[in-house]
Amino acid sequence: MESLERFIIKKDNNMKFASRPCPVCNHHQADVLHTQRFELPEDHPLSNGYDVVVCLQCGFIYADTSVTQADYDRFYAKYSKYEDSKTGTGGVENPYDWRRQQETAHQIANFLQNPNASILDVGCANGGILKALQELGYRNLCGIDPSLTCVENTRRLGIEAHQGSLFQPFKEHVFDCIILSHTLEHVQDVQGAINWIENNLKSDGVIYLETPDATRYVDFLYAPLQDFNTEHINHFSLKCLTNLMGEYDFALINGGSKTLAIGSELFYPAIYGFWKQNGANEYNLTKDENLRNEVEKYIQRSAEILKRIDIHLQKALARSPKIIVWGTGQLAMKLLIETSLAHANILAFIDNNPINRGRTLKHIPVIGPDQLQDSVTPIVITTMLHHQAIAEQIKQMGLKNEIIFLAE
Ligand SMILES: [Zn+2]
Secondary structure, three states, X not given: OXXXXXOOOOOOOOEEEOOOOOOOOXXXXXXXXXXXXXXOOOOOOOOOEEEEEEEOOXXXXXXXXXXXXXHHHHHHHHOOOOOOOOOOOOOOOXXXXXXXXXXXXXXXXXXXXXXXXXXXXXXXXXXXXHHHHHHOOOOOEEEEEOOHHHHHHHHHOOOEEEEOOOOOOOOOOOXXXXXXXXXXXXXXXXXXXXXXXXXXXXXXXXXXXXXXXXXXXXXXXXXXXXOOOOOOOEEOOHHHHHHHHHOOOEEEEEEEEEEEEEEOOEEEEEEEEEEEEOOOOOOOOOOOOOHHHHHHHHHHXXXXXXXXXXXXXXXXXXXXXXXXXXXXXXXXXXXXXXXXXXXXXXXXXXXXXXXXXXXXXXXXXXXXXXXXXXXXXXXXXXXXXXXXXXXXXHHHOOOOOOEEOOOO
C-alpha cells in the first residue's frame, strides 16, 4: 500500500478545523479524507488544491477550499466551459445531454401540472431544461447564468435570460418554481444560495434541486477522482441535501436518485428532489452515517486506478520522453501533478474547447488541433471518457503520431 500514498495524501491525525465551515450545518470540525492537487493553467483564478473533508457533525463532504464565492463568480463569468455548444453541456446540441434535460423537464412538469407556472432556472447554461419545458407548453420561463455567452445562447432559443448569479439581487418572490440542476455542487456559499432562492420564490413555491450523488461516485468510476475537481466542491447525498433544506424549513416532498446517460455507455449518478416550505415544523438534523464510507471507497479505488495509469505512463515515457498532451481538462490537471507526466518533456497541449486556447499550462502553450504541425511526436490522450472519439479525430485529421492512452 506504501506506493498508493503518493495518490492519497492522508495524515495520521486527520482531524482539522476547516477554514470553510460545513455548508450544511456550519460546523468547523472535520476529518480530512483526501488532499487534491491540480496543475492549473497560468491565468486560472481558482485554487491549485484543497482538502476533501467530512463534517463531523452532519457527515457532509466538501472541499475545504480558500477560494471565495466572489472568485467563483468571476470564474464562471469568464471561463465558462459550458459556453461552447459543441463541447459544453446544458444546451440542445448534444443528444445525450438534450435527452437528460428533457427528462428533467418532464419530472418538473409532472410535479407542477401548471403550464402558467413561472419557472426560473439558475445556472441555466445554454437553456436546455427551459427549452424542454417550453416544448411541454410552459411559457413563463426565465434563466440566469454568470456567463454572457450562455445567456445569449438561451435567448437565441426564444427564452428570457439574464446574466447574473445567486449573489446579486434579482426578482423578489415572483417564481412558482426555482430550478438548480447541477449547480449547487459548484457553489461556495451554499447557505447564501438558499437565502437567495427563498427571496426570489413565492411563499408557496417549490424548489427543484439536482446534484451528483456522492454516495454512488464509486459505482460510476470512469476516471480517477473525477468528482474532486476545481468546480465540484460540494458532495451531496439526498440526506445531506435534505438536512441543508431543513435548516430553511423546506421539506422534501418528492425525491430520489437517478442515473443519467451522458454518452454511449457513460452514466452518471444524481439525486433530485422537490422541496417546499412547511411553515412551523421544526427540522431535526440527523447525521449522514453512510456518505463517508462510500466516498472513502471511491478515493481508494481512484488511487488504485491512478497508480495503474502512472505505471503505464512511465513505460510510455521511457520509450519516448518527448510527448504532446491532448486535453487540459480535470484529469490532465491531476495527472500533471500526481504522475510521471509531471516530469515529462511536453512540446504542446492540444484542446478542442476554444476557451482553453492561447493559454499556457506549465508555461507550455495550449493550441487547437488545427494548429498542430508535428506528425512524429507521440500524443498522450488525457481523458478516459472521450479517448475513443479523440483517437478517431486524430485519425480523421490524417496525423501519423503514435497515440498513447492512459490504460492498456
Ligand atoms: Zn455539517
